Amino acid sequence: MKTKQLLLIDDDIEFTDLLIQYLSPQGYQIDVSHTGVCGLQKATNSKHYDLILLDVMLPQMDGFEVLKRLRLSHHTPVLMLTAKGDDFDKIFGLEMGADDYLPKPFNHRELSARIKAIVRRMDMLPSSSVHQTLTLDDVVMSPSNQSVICAGKALELTGTEFAILHLLMLNHGNLVSKNDLSEKVLGRKLLAFDRSIDMHVSNIRRKLVQHSQPEKIKTHRGAGYIYMVYK
């Protein structure tokens, strides 16, 4: 398993140093920010993080605000750490989109176990590899630069086509319902007589078939589509 990338956002330097010392030997690569603004920027603008450890009590922009803004664009798992251990804060943090909430002071081994639990769960999801290039048979997909190469030839896909193919490829071998595609790619429920997804799939197929046989996207009537792998 690849080294996991963590982002630690906490203004207490003594604490962050301690945590780095404790977690690094366990195989985590850890970046640190000491302010909310800086942490939010790292979380949204730089590389991909597997998990963010977020303190609530931060100067200027507090942890809740960081979480709120992060969730506008990112689904990165967040584990909140804070000295304020009252129930209201816990509930508030979780409701706002945190994955877990651990009050300080905590047992280091419990933190480690909770990090592992979240990372383990994320690894089970196909979307855990959302940012990595994905190769299936003769199709190579690179989310980082929105490019797809099929049998050596680059495909010209639109943004939506790319997103649909991406979701299908992430779930290769598994059925993806048209409703899931609509909700996750187009951001809306699938309405009756809505043919958008069909059209996009049709266009993707046309572009794929130009370079490679056989048909990779299989239809399951009344259910959805499956990206097939033959290896």
Place this chain on the structure above:
Amino acid sequence: MKTKQLLLIDDDIEFTDLLIQYLSPQGYQIDVSHTGVCGLQKATNSKHYDLILLDVMLPQMDGFEVLKRLRLSHHTPVLMLTAKGDDFDKIFGLEMGADDYLPKPFNHRELSARIKAIVRRMDMLPSSSVHQTLTLDDVVMSPSNQSVICAGKALELTGTEFAILHLLMLNHGNLVSKNDLSEKVLGRKLLAFDRSIDMHVSNIRRKLVQHSQPEKIKTHRGAGYIYMVYK
């Protein structure tokens, strides 16, 4: 979003009743088991659960053992609940594959928030890919990709055929009435002279028998069908 299916495993009936009363209005459908053995069986052999709430202190088979055995075949998220709140237990539970661990007594709203956090995370992937497979003798059924493998060969089933076989296999060894099949699969009462179910069963049998003997779907004249298991 569809109603979430929870499985609550706890021997304290007063507690489970309370929890059901609290969670049901929030849109959860909750099944209960009062023993570890029974809970494990429900979790592995019957329908799909979105989350399992698991007590540690159970007679005969304790929560850790249930979790261990569950994880041999299933990835269903597990939130452990227990009166034993010491760190060692928490860490042990999380290390064994639990997704979260909440010591009793807890604030109901915190439980609710933690359930939501786990469910929210699971919803980020297409709903289909978490479904469990169902294996009986030499037939493997995977709802996630709508495929059935019989004696190593993939079967081409239509959506309705798949739904009927699924219902029969879920209730293997038990009679399923034609009316139940009609209502649950076709969504309508069985009318006089309606032969649809018979036709679908006939088609399923034809496809199954090509690869494996003996007949797996047995008819009970005037009553319904039973999926037979010989092991």
Place this chain on the structure above:
DNA sequence: ATACTTATGTAAAGCTTGTGTAAATGTTCC
């Protein structure tokens, strides 16, 4: 047993509905 009745098995025909795709229409962003 024998005849009668009723439920089931299944082939084939009929019918409904989802899907593929071209083309027209909207929408968004320079």
Place this chain on the structure above:
DNA sequence: GGAACATTTACACAAGCTTTACATAAGTAT
């Protein structure tokens, strides 16, 4: 305004669900 893309419309087609029809098996009555 125009380029690029998304969505809707329209229609042909095919998958697959249902009905029909008849043969057969199971149960019931005599």
